[in-house]
Amino acid sequence: MMLHRQIFFWLGILAILVLALYVLSDVLLPFVAGLGVAYVVDPLVRRLHRLGINRLAASLLILGVVGVIFIATLTLIAPVLLNQLGAFVERLPDYVNHLRSLAAAGGKGLLGAQGHEILKKLGLDAAITSDDVQKTIDYFVGQGTQWLTTFVRSLWFGGAVLIGILSLIVVTPVVAFYILLDWDGMIRTLDSWVPPAHQETIRHIMHDMDAALAGFVRGQLLVCLCLGLWYALGLSLIGLDFGFLIGIAGGLLSFIPYVGSLTALVFSSGVALVQGWPHGTLLFMALAVVLSGQFLEANVLTPRLVGASIGLHPVWLMLALFAFGDLFGFTGLMVAVPVAAAIGVLARYALRSYLASAYYLEGAGRLPVSGARAE
Numbered sequence: 001m002m003l004h005r006q007i008f009f010w011l012g013i014l015a016i017l018v019l020a021l022y023v024l025s026d027v028l029l030p031f032v033a034g035l036g037v038a039y040v041v042d043p044l045v046r047r048l049h050r051l052g053i054n055r056l057a058a059s060l061l062i063l064g065v066v067g068v069i070f071i072a073t074l075t076l077i078a079p080v081l082l083n084q085l086g087a088f089v090e091r092l093p094d095y096v097n098h099l100r101s102l103a104a105a106g107g108k109g110l111l112g113a114q115g116h117e118i119l120k121k122l123g124l125d126a127a128i129t130s131d132d133v134q135k136t137i138d139y140f141v142g143q144g145t146q147w148l149t150t151f152v153r154s155l156w157f158g159g160a161v162l163i164g165i166l167s168l169i170v171v172t173p174v175v176a177f178y179i180l181l182d183w184d185g186m187i188r189t190l191d192s193w194v195p196p197a198h199q200e201t202i203r204h205i206m207h208d209m210d211a212a213l214a215g216f217v218r219g220q221l222l223v224c225l226c227l228g229l230w231y232a233l234g235l236s237l238i239g240l241d242f243g244f245l246i247g248i249a250g251g252l253l254s255f256i257p258y259v260g261s262l263t264a265l266v267f268s269s270g271v272a273l274v275q276g277w278p279h280g281t282l283l284f285m286a287l288a289v290v291l292s293g294q295f296l297e298a299n300v301l302t303p304r305l306v307g308a309s310i311g312l313h314p315v316w317l318m319l320a321l322f323a324f325g326d327l328f329g330f331t332g333l334m335v336a337v338p339v340a341a342a343i344g345v346l347a348r349y350a351l352r353s354y355l356a357s358a359y360y361l362e363g364a365g366r367l368p369v370s371g372a373r374a375e
Contacts, residue, residue, distance in 0.1 A: 025328040030168045034175025059180040084245035098274045212341045219306035227251040231264050234289035256333050264290045
């Protein structure tokens, strides 16, 4: 019975959080970002506090240092990024037309002598014509590039997005400061709300969640920084147009699993294909930069900086990303991995409790006989 109550309690809490995230997703991004910043730098604030610096001064000092580094970095790279982004938006229609013509030419080449021979073996040579393949490829390329054009133009010219970025820059440090200032008080308050009979269990669960998230969040930030530098410098050195922009975007988006690498791969390949056509040297060089970055991430950066996995199966992780991204937008993508990790901890705890329950042991015939001596 106690297990059922715990399950319903946590399901209720989860439902409330999901509902709040869905209703307020448009305005929650700065607050989620502020909470993330506070969570990342809290160990530094604690360390300064143990050295005798009060929490107010420690919070101001750490956030001040982070702010100076952020502003200095932004001052150095923002002009380059803005210039490249503006030029990319200007040239995007040309890229679209070029890719569409290449796809159409590829459709014609697909049904050459060898293509007809393959289709003949499959019994499809009479059903498919060159025009059919060309129209199909042209349709999909047209739809994809049209969506990309609309997305980038809305990102560049959308006033709501600019307002959102400004609010993110202004509100995030304020939220982070107040959370850092009263972090211990909030933890004590939340702990006092837990029924005394369940405090030990809840503390154990929260400790597991913190262990699952702490290494991932803090380590992944360093991974993003390293990948961004790798992509940006590598793509720029090979002479790829907008290489710095693509590299920085791929590095920043690497915080969301799979999104950063796919962004760098797709955009660098598309630009390299158009820029280097008809030669494939630039395309191979761009692929080498991105794929070597992925190798570096998988075999060096993630094992050393992130450490142990957060315990999520890749399929479950992808499901969480798609579901949260569809329901809650970019805010959902930011919280997908932490929420999925928390749900994973709760699921493992529920499974352990079930396997140790009298209901399971009785059904499995493992309950000890009354009066029998324990082995």
